[in-house]
Amino acid sequence: MRPGPNAEERLSALMEGWAEAGDRRGAFTQCYLVMTKRVHDAVDDGAFNDGAWVTRLLERFADYYFEAVDAHGAPEPQHPCPEVWRSAFDACADPSCHVLQVLMLGINAHINHDLALALVDVLDDWDTLDETARSARHEDHERVNEIIEATTDEVQREVVDRWSPAARTLDVLLWRLDEWTFGALAESWRSRVWTDAMDLLALPPGSRREASAHLGTRASTVATVILLGRHPGHRAEGYPSGVAHAPMPEPAPDGMRISLPE
Template sequence: MRGTGPRASTHRVRSGIEGVRHARPATDTGVATDPRDGDREVLALVATPFTTVADAHRRLLALERLFVTREDRRAVFLSIYARVTELVGDAIDRGTFEDGEWVARYLVAFANLYRQALYDYETGDLDALSDPWQLAFEAAARGDCLVVQDAMLGINAHINYDLAFALHEAGVATNRRRKYADHCTVNEILRCLVDEAQDTLAADYDAPGITTVDESMGRLDEVLSIRTIREGRDSAWRNACALDSRWAVRRRLARWVTRVTATGAAHLLLSPNASSRVHGALREFEGRLGEAETTDDRVTED
């Protein structure tokens, strides 16, 4: 796992460069139009805004279960995200935060951005869908990514793209230091969840080698690193503050930086897929490592 110093900053610069390289043309109002009715069961869960933390958690969990039943790889991200929503909600109930009401607004706004992205994708409104989410959902639909890639693509879109807008919607102008302290407290909750999340993905998605694959993929493991998540969340906080600026140019810059870095990071996460040989080897490693380790253990015991 890597830190938030020069290497993390270099990674964000690299993500930004990739985002610019893959950006939609300035004259393009969208990548495509593909209006469709969408899946009724999915739309029933995301057609209306979440109103409370409990409502968000209930529907996110229902979505996860629905996707798991259908072997829909969008379940991978939700296995982590529904749990995060539950744990932060529990912390609000325990009075962990200085301003629990604000954290609740922030959590619901955050969940609604995921809900809206999923709704836009289901209904084919790709003009409204951000690039990071489109890349994540399309990868899940293809089903050809590693489990850790599916997880990281969702985490990237939600933290590196959605979070700044969720914070801005919840409001960061007043009592900013207190709100930032609560924002950082969420980091501690996430820190406690990282190992659990990796174990969950390994067990639930038949990927026993996921931890070692994560380590073997070099910079790709940063998205599951709490230090990198913290750095991304700090960046989102700065962009949220910029979105609150009275200067239009600063607001536009914050939106642009948020979009290109999240889009670039998504393309970097997908980069191993460019080589069928590398990607195939990693997929085999992710799914079979646990079996090999079990065999080695038996040999040792004998």
């Protein structure tokens, strides 16, 4: 059963409106729409232990994206747009940023900043679950990773071809995708995010806000790495193609392990 209000419909409307305007914010939105559809299809097919929980997670996860979109476009937003999202949106208007960077900036912001927060929101019953139920939730999270990895080719074909037809041979610029692919990065980041969510859940509720701020710090560090590769062909010694060194974020508070995603 599709969630309501229908996140797919709003993603589609945003994507088409931005495509018509030539606004590259639509590139990540299309990527997100494709992957969301595939996870929804898997829910409909009974691929998860708890499809209702996965649907709830998808809804809450999408809320964080829509909140960032609304805040970025509002003169006086109710809540400020997270800095990592502001950077991602601003890069869409920068002609020196390739569409691959635009995609990766959005993926980084949504996974490394938003996902752990969404998980904490929908794992509000964690303390009441036995080990079997907890394992089932983790298995469902990992199943989403598998779906994202399987969707990589479709994303590359449909999204990159639409927004940058000249990049069909994707390894000629920025990152060679056999070294650092959308799927591999998303899977690695999502796996790490589960640990982040567990760390947040282990803290007293009153301490989570401060600790979760480090998610934004880390995601912004990753965004800096992505942006430093904006010139095609640039390669920093010891890093994948187009990736240069960026400063590490400040240490996280006690009880919260946050490190730079690989």
